[in-house]
Amino acid sequence: MVIDKNSERVIIAGGGPVGLFAAVRLSRFGIPVALIEAAEMVNTDIRASTIHPPTLDMMEPYGISARAVDGGMPARQWQIRMHTTGEKAVFDMGCIADVTDYPFRLQFEQSKLCAIMGEMLAADPLVQMYYGTKIEAFEQDDESVTIFADQNGERVALTGRFLIGADGATSSVREHLDLSFEGSMYPERTVLVTTTFPFHEHLDDISNVSYCWDTDGNFSLLRLPDRWRVSLYFPEGLSPEEALDDKHLEARLQSICASSQAFNITDKRVYRVHQRIVERYDHGRVVLAGDAAHINSPTGGMGMNGGLHDAHNLTEKIDKIWHEGGDLSLLALYSRQRKPIAEREIMLQADRNRKRMTEKDPEKRRASLLQLQKTTSDAEKHRAYLMKSSMYDGLAAATAIT
Numbered sequence: 001m002v003i004d005k006n007s008e009r010v011i012i013a014g015g016g017p018v019g020l021f022a023a024v025r026l027s028r029f030g031i032p033v034a035l036i037e038a039a040e041m042v043n044t045d046i047r048a049s050t051i052h053p054p055t056l057d058m059m060e061p062y063g064i065s066a067r068a069v070d071g072g073m074p075a076r077q078w079q080i081r082m083h084t085t086g087e088k089a090v091f092d093m094g095c096i097a098d099v100t101d102y103p104f105r106l107q108f109e110q111s112k113l114c115a116i117m118g119e120m121l122a123a124d125p126l127v128q129m130y131y132g133t134k135i136e137a138f139e140q141d142d143e144s145v146t147i148f149a150d151q152n153g154e155r156v157a158l159t160g161r162f163l164i165g166a167d168g169a170t171s172s173v174r175e176h177l178d179l180s181f182e183g184s185m186y187p188e189r190t191v192l193v194t195t196t197f198p199f200h201e202h203l204d205d206i207s208n209v210s211y212c213w214d215t216d217g218n219f220s221l222l223r224l225p226d227r228w229r230v231s232l233y234f235p236e237g238l239s240p241e242e243a244l245d246d247k248h249l250e251a252r253l254q255s256i257c258a259s260s261q262a263f264n265i266t267d268k269r270v271y272r273v274h275q276r277i278v279e280r281y282d283h284g285r286v287v288l289a290g291d292a293a294h295i296n297s298p299t300g301g302m303g304m305n306g307g308l309h310d311a312h313n314l315t316e317k318i319d320k321i322w323h324e325g326g327d328l329s330l331l332a333l334y335s336r337q338r339k340p341i342a343e344r345e346i347m348l349q350a351d352r353n354r355k356r357m358t359e360k361d362p363e364k365r366r367a368s369l370l371q372l373q374k375t376t377s378d379a380e381k382h383r384a385y386l387m388k389s390s391m392y393d394g395l396a397a398a399t400a401i402t
């Protein structure tokens, strides 16, 4: 067994976007980090692609936002659309240009964001990366936390002052804390298809982020620099194999936009989506962040963003403890500030977005669309809607909690 008892560091479980951003921040505060990632390399999952303006504000000081903007596709407007008629409500991110240098929803894959941060951390002398290392257990006392992990069959024990559980929805850290992850699973299967088909050349006035009602279902279209991501939703009865079947996907894509040629699909994945949250995030010297603490419907693109906001808030608290003599009550404050935001701003909004888009009754859809169009035609309401959906309101509400 490899034992490292140097406790002058923070241990981070999980090299997804949340763990990586926490490591970037801690290192910038001068705090050593050991980042433990079960996979052999930086997380390559493509799940998230929407980055909201406040997240770009937060990542700016580290040069991450500039690189993401360089490689991504800004959506300066986004829309909710009746696909059959082309009627729509269009939200203009320019309405919040006074609060950010990034008045757009950036479309940039989670995997690329992780690659940027992974590269920065690999060159960082304050950060030790342990790939291929899976945390299995930990113990904590008044001074430190020791994790026990499996590194390619070898047992590793590492000690640190804190453990951040950023190890995603199936978190081992959460499991070891024996916490329940209350909530439920949505009935539909979400299939994420990436294609080189240029929807923008075929669908009139489509925005780079478009949520669409279709005859008897819904889908969303998100534009990346050289391709589009289409989120399709299939009933529970369909098996993952059936949902991913090429003929089935081709027929669904043809129903969205008829094309004389077959769609060139470059990636397809199927997900089950849950809405869950833990009771509290701080447990002594062990703290949860991101999907390990809360998960939600992806409609509105808030899960990863919310996790990055957790990392931002939590690392600020750890810095205060590390350098200014703060105590563990700061970790409790982190939990008090971030958990209600996950519940009220992220999960609730995401659930409402999903409900609105899964509505099938034409009358109710029309009423929703009219309401949204009313909002976009009133300058004050339009701005208020965007401050909320872009996650600024949640951040302000968290700061107000003492």
Ligand SMILES: Cc1cc2nc3c(=O)[nH]c(=O)nc-3n(C[C@H](O)[C@H](O)[C@H](O)COP(=O)(O)OP(=O)(O)OC[C@H]3O[C@@H](n4cnc5c(N)ncnc54)[C@H](O)[C@@H]3O)c2cc1C
Pocket: 013, 014, 015, 016, 017, 018, 019, 036, 037, 038, 039, 043, 045, 047, 048, 049, 050, 051, 110, 133, 134, 135, 136, 166, 167, 168, 169, 170, 171, 172, 173, 190, 192, 271, 273, 289, 290, 291, 292, 298, 300, 301, 302, 303, 304, 305, 306, 307
């Ligand atoms: C279809 C879909 C689309 C989405 N789109 C968006 C979007 O546009 N915008 C948005 O904000 N969010 C979106 N999300 C949500 C987003 O993907 C997640 O919120 C985000 O990945 C959470 O990041 P994380 O770092 O907390 O966890 P993860 O990304 O899950 O990373 C956790 C990491 O921990 C590692 N790990 C797990 N167990 C261990 C262990 N025991 N030891 C060591 N390492 C471990 C894993 O290998 C993984 O690398 C979407 C989700 C889905 C399903």
